Amino acid sequence: DTAVSQTPKYLVTQMGNDKSIKCEQNLGHDTMYWYKQDSKKFLKIMFSYNNKELIINETVPNRFSPKSPDKAHLNLHINSLELGDSAVYFCASSQGHTGTYEQYFGPGTRLTVT
């Protein structure tokens, strides 16, 4: 009965490849997020979706494309992977997007680009 799940947990790939990370939440939340955590543990928002609609799109290379097929899923596709994309990617969800709602995080996907 995991609240926010991500697959895969680990992803090792070569530069130039395309990869996807999947996220699912079973909390009934209407807002989902992607965050990136770098090697220094700095966490930064990438995207946010509310009811399948993109509401936050931070300065992220357009090689990153989120897709939300329904309110419970938010996937992240990355084209032409670069060394600098190596990081831990966290999916999160909340009920409401007005900022004062607790965000629930998944376990993270550690992406290593070689």
Added chain:
Amino acid sequence: QQQVKQSPQSLIVQKGGISIINCAYENTAFDYFPWYQQFPGKGPALLIAIRPDVSEKKEGRFTISFNKSAKQFSLHIMDSQPGDSATYFCAPPPRSNSGYALNFGKGTSLLVTP
């Protein structure tokens, strides 16, 4: 994103001691002040949060103190335990007309020694 300045970067406290982590923000576009806790290999999880209409909130051994005039809020961990060893983030979400992603500080790595 508006920036928050978190200090110290790392902290070592003996078991039973008090851990204090500070967060300063630069403008008033925040109306919710959460602290998130992250254990190694896990996603962040909400620990405690405060709204600016109160100056202090206590939940068990964890207390948030809020100083609106100084634009600072602090996390106090009383009777620190080895199980509190984790990375702590202040993460106030800035108000905007769209979504409210968490705006993470750079984190404080807390080690509680036996």
